[in-house]
Amino acid sequence: MDVKTEIINAINSAVELSIKAGTFKLEGDLPEISLEVPPKKEFGDFSTNFAMKSAKIFHMSPKQIAEEIKAVISADCIEKVEIAGAGFLNFYIKQEVIFGRLKEIYDMGEKFGQLPDKKNVPIQIEYVSANPTGLLHVGHGRGAAAGSAIVNILRAAGYHVVSEYYINDAGNQMENLAKSVNARYLELLGEKVEFPENGYHGADIIDTAKKIVEHYGDKYLELPEEERLPVLENLAYQNKLNELKKDLSNFRVEFDVWFSERILHPQKINDAVKVLRERGEIYEKDGALWLKSTKYGDDKDRVVIRENGVPTYLAADIAYHKNKYERGFSQMINLWGADHHGYIARVKAAMTALGFDANKLKILLLQMVSLYRGGELVKMSKRTGESITLRELMEEVGTDAARYFFLMRSIDSQLDFDLDLAKKQSSENPVYYIQYAHARICSIFKQAEENNLKLDAAPNFNLLTTEAEKDLINKIFEYPAEIEKAAEEYAPQRIARYVYDLAAQFHSFYRDCRIIGVETELAKARLALIKITAHTIKHALNLLGVSAPTSM
RNA sequence: GCGUCCGUGGCUCAGUUGGAUAGAGCAACGGCCUUCUAAGCCGUGGGUCGCGUGUUCGAGUCACGCCGGACGCACCA
Numbered sequence: 001m002d003v004k005t006e007i008i009n010a011i012n013s014a015v016e017l018s019i020k021a022g023t024f025k026l027e028g029d030l031p032e033i034s035l036e037v038p039p040k041k042e043f044g045d046f047s048t049n050f051a052m053k054s055a056k057i058f059h060m061s062p063k064q065i066a067e068e069i070k071a072v073i074s075a076d077c078i079e080k081v082e083i084a085g086a087g088f089l090n091f092y093i094k095q096e097v098i099f100g101r102l103k104e105i106y107d108m109g110e111k112f113g114q115l116p117d118k119k120n121v122p123i124q125i126e127y128v129s130a131n132p133t134g135l136l137h138v139g140h141g142r143g144a145a146a147g148s149a150i151v152n153i154l155r156a157a158g159y160h161v162v163s164e165y166y167i168n169d170a171g172n173q174m175e176n177l178a179k180s181v182n183a184r185y186l187e188l189l190g191e192k193v194e195f196p197e198n199g200y201h202g203a204d205i206i207d208t209a210k211k212i213v214e215h216y217g218d219k220y221l222e223l224p225e226e227e228r229l230p231v232l233e234n235l236a237y238q239n240k241l242n243e244l245k246k247d248l249s250n251f252r253v254e255f256d257v258w259f260s261e262r263i264l265h266p267q268k269i270n271d272a273v274k275v276l277r278e279r280g281e282i283y284e285k286d287g288a289l290w291l292k293s294t295k296y297g298d299d300k301d302r303v304v305i306r307e308n309g310v311p312t313y314l315a316a317d318i319a320y321h322k323n324k325y326e327r328g329f330s331q332m333i334n335l336w337g338a339d340h341h342g343y344i345a346r347v348k349a350a351m352t353a354l355g356f357d358a359n360k361l362k363i364l365l366l367q368m369v370s371l372y373r374g375g376e377l378v379k380m381s382k383r384t385g386e387s388i389t390l391r392e393l394m395e396e397v398g399t400d401a402a403r404y405f406f407l408m409r410s411i412d413s414q415l416d417f418d419l420d421l422a423k424k425q426s427s428e429n430p431v432y433y434i435q436y437a438h439a440r441i442c443s444i445f446k447q448a449e450e451n452n453l454k455l456d457a458a459p460n461f462n463l464l465t466t467e468a469e470k471d472l473i474n475k476i477f478e479y480p481a482e483i484e485k486a487a488e489e490y491a492p493q494r495i496a497r498y499v500y501d502l503a504a505q506f507h508s509f510y511r512d513c514r515i516i517g518v519e520t521e522l523a524k525a526r527l528a529l530i531k532i533t534a535h536t537i538k539h540a541l542n543l544l545g546v547s548a549p550t551s552m
Numbered sequence: 553g554c555g556u557c558c559g560u561g562g563c564u565c566a567g568u569u570g571g572a573u574a575g576a577g578c579a580a581c582g583g584c585c586u587u588c589u590a591a592g593c594c595g596u597g598g599g600u601c602g603c604g605u606g607u608u609c610g611a612g613u614c615a616c617g618c619c620g621g622a623c624g625c626a627c628c629a
Contacts, residue, residue: 036568039575049571055609062609085572086610131629173629198628288627299554299625306627313629341556342624367557368622409565412557414622416564421578426591428578436591447588485568497566501576511584511593552591 003077003101007046007091008033010075015054017072024068028057037478041471044082044090045098051087062087099461102473106459106528113539115480118158120330125151126259127335128248129166132240133177135204136247138369139337141390142415145406145545146366147335148253149492152543157487162329164257166320169237170265171313176200177240178233182225184209185232189218204389208239247391251399252545264319269311272319272354273304281353291318296349296358318350325356333490338365338412364490367414369406374420397422400546404431407544408496430500434537435549437503441534442550444515448527451516459528460521468512472529475505476536483543492544499540506533 011033018024031053038047051066058065066083073081079092105112127147130140147163154161168174180199184206187193195201212220212235220228248254273289276282281292282304289305291314304315324332336343348358371378371388378388393402401422408430409415425432448454464473479498486494515526538548 032569034569039568039572043572047572052571052609088572168629171629286627290627303627308627310627312627337623338557339623340629344556365557365623370622413565414558418564418578421564424591429591430577432591433577436589440589440592444588451588481568489568493566494568497576504576507592508594510588514588516588552589 003093003097004035004046006075006077008035010073010078011048011050011069011089014069014073015050018068024058024060024065026057027059030054030057037474037481038088038090041474043084043088045093045474046091047088048091049088051083051089055087095462098473099464101477102461102464102529102532103458105476105532110535110539112532112535113479113483113543114156115158115483118160120159122160122162122329123154123331123333124162124164124324124327124329125154125333125335126164126166126324128253129168130244131168131173132237132244133173134200134202134240136244136390137387138371138390138393138417139366139387141251141393141402142369142406143335143337143366144248144251144253144390145403146411146492149403149407149495149544150333150335150490152545153483153486153490153492153495156483156539156543159487162256163254164259165255167241167258167260168313169241170261170316174233174237175229177205177236178229180205181209181212181232181236182229185212185220188213189221191221204243208236211239212236247394250394251390252403259320261316261320264316264323266311268319268323269315272322273311273315275322276304276318276350276353279353279355291346291350291353293346293349293353296352298345298349302346314346314350317347318354321347321351321361322354322356325351325354325360329360332361334361334363336363336365338367341365362490364411366411369415369417371417371419378419400435401429401431403545404434404496407492410491410493430496431546432552434499434503434541435547436552437506438534438537438541438548439550439552440510441506441530441537444530445527447516448523453516453520453523453527455527455531456524459525461525461528463522463525464529466512468509469526469529472505472509472533475502476532479536479540495540495543499537499544502533502537502540506530506537 015024015030015033019026031050033048033050035046035048038044051062051069054065055062063083066087066089069089070081070083077093077097079094082090082092084090125147127150128136128140128144130136136144151161151163176196176199179196180201183193183195183199188206188209199205212232216235220231223231273282276291277289281295283290283292287307288303290301291304293302294300302314303312304318305311321332344363347363348361351358351361390402397405397419405417405422406415421429422431423429464470479502482494482498486492509530513526515523515530517523518526534548541548
């Protein structure tokens with residue numbers, strides 16, 4: 001049993017005793033006992049606001065309640081209890097318990113940060129899911145960073161997770177891709193062509209066409225257009241998908257499942273529509289089939305099958321989400337760009353209409369990214385409507401900086417990405433600051449080795465008594481709870497912040513506590529402490545998909 | 553007009569199911585390298601938490617209303 005549970009149980013027992021003794025007269029439900037790490041270390045190792053919360057049901061002042069609990073409570077791990085503020089109970093933990101915990105963490109080695117298996121039915125998370133018609137831009141980059149970090153965090157928290165990419169490889173945008181590549185293909189072969197009106201103007205389309213010319217030359221030139229388009233569509237699609245996978249892989253993003261929309265056409269879409277029809281959720285109007293989504297909170301009803309018989313994007317999405325539900329996940333998470341928020345109501349409505357529990361589908365919205373260079377907003381290209389690509393960003397600032405910058409803000413805050421700052425190799429740049437802490441530790445180990453100082457299997461942690469050491473230890477202790485919180489809230493920025501604070505704590509320790517040159521026992525205890533610190537920094541950076549260099 | 557998100561020092565942002573004197577970084581100013589990487593550390597100044605009302609023992613946090621910003625409101629994806 002961990003210390004936290006032990007204290008909560010002790011408070012619980014104390015309250016029960018006082019109720020039995022008649023000191024507390026219970027009227028109503030007992031509030032939950034929550035234990036938190038106080039904002040300041042003068043407030044002890046843990047604190048609870050239980051006395052304040054229960055003032056009403058006991059008809060006593062928080063101070064009186066706190067006094068009573070303090071008098072009655074007993075737990076082996078508690079050194080002392082203090083009452084402070086408006087009725088906070090602050091707990092101080094015995095040193096031996098603290099050092100015992102430190103030893104446990106030390107023995108865990110690199111496994112520290114991996115929480116016990118939750119034995120849950122897998123959670124599914126779908127993210128990026130950009131159309132395979134162009135290159136990923138920075139907005140996708142933020143989604144890729146956030147999604148992959150959330151996957152890592154959930155797994156560290158002990159959840160089973162399946163990550164998935166939904167490839168929109170059917171419908172208009174693929175035809176558009178085909179037409180655009182076709183035009184570029186013909187252009188490259190010297191033909192005069194009119195570029196399709198809504199075609200993709202990006203330079204990457206020319207690259208794709210070039211690749212096709214390289215491989216197949218003018219092989220398709222003589223084909224009639226209606227035969228050439230499907231061939232080029234397929235070639236372009238493969239090329240685009242590969243580029244996408246390559247960029248994501250370079251960005252340290254891997255998916256368990258690549259789900260092709262084509263699988264849904266036409267059978268699974270027809271099935272979904274059929275079920276909706278049978279459930280009385282579909283009606284016909286103006287020659288189209290409409291979903292009664294207003295019944296379930298949508299602003300208006302939505303077309304699922306167009307007048308011309310072609311299913312809408314929503315129809316495919318309904319079939320896709322139906323398929324997700326049928327795969328039996330405990331929860332499904334979609335990470336969407338904030339510009340898609342208007343879409344939430346209709347998808348959820350459709351799931352309810354199908355008889356599924358819409359609450360199992362959690363849709364996270366990711367706010368927009370603005371890039372700044374030299375203090376100026378980097379504008380999107382007017383002609384192509386494209387922003388800087390993820391590939392260009394990785395080249396300019398590096399994968400580590402790009403990922404960390406995407407992750408350091410809450411996903412529902414708009415992100416101002418300062419390209420100049422991301423490139424700086426100084427403490428102004430949080431990525432370097434954190435990585436430097438890790439590299440510093442590795443450097444100390446090198447020096448230690450040269451001085452014949454080695455890690456001990458059972459170091460004497462009792463020697464770690466300075467403020468800097470205690471602060472560092474406390475910060476390390478917070479890590480598992482931080483992972484738990486980050487997982488609960490799908491909040492990678494918590495980890496980004498945590499590892500920054502941990503690095504800061506280490507840098508302070510570094511100033512105050514020397515390792516090489518001090519008495520051997522103490523040196524070994526400190527060496528063990530920084531080993532744990534390095535493991536924790538590395539683990540947290542891994543969750544973010546940021547590397548932990550051993551030298552800088 | 554409707555909807556979603558945001559509004560916290562000059563700038564960019566945290567803020568633990570409502571709790572202790574609202575915290576970081578950058579910028580400004582002042583210190584610290586004969587000793588494990590100064591890519592670092594220590595210190596100083598700077599806030600009516602957009603505005604108002606309400607709920608509460610207690611509100612940056614919750615509710616309602618305004619103001620400001622971003623995004624969205626297709627038989628496009």
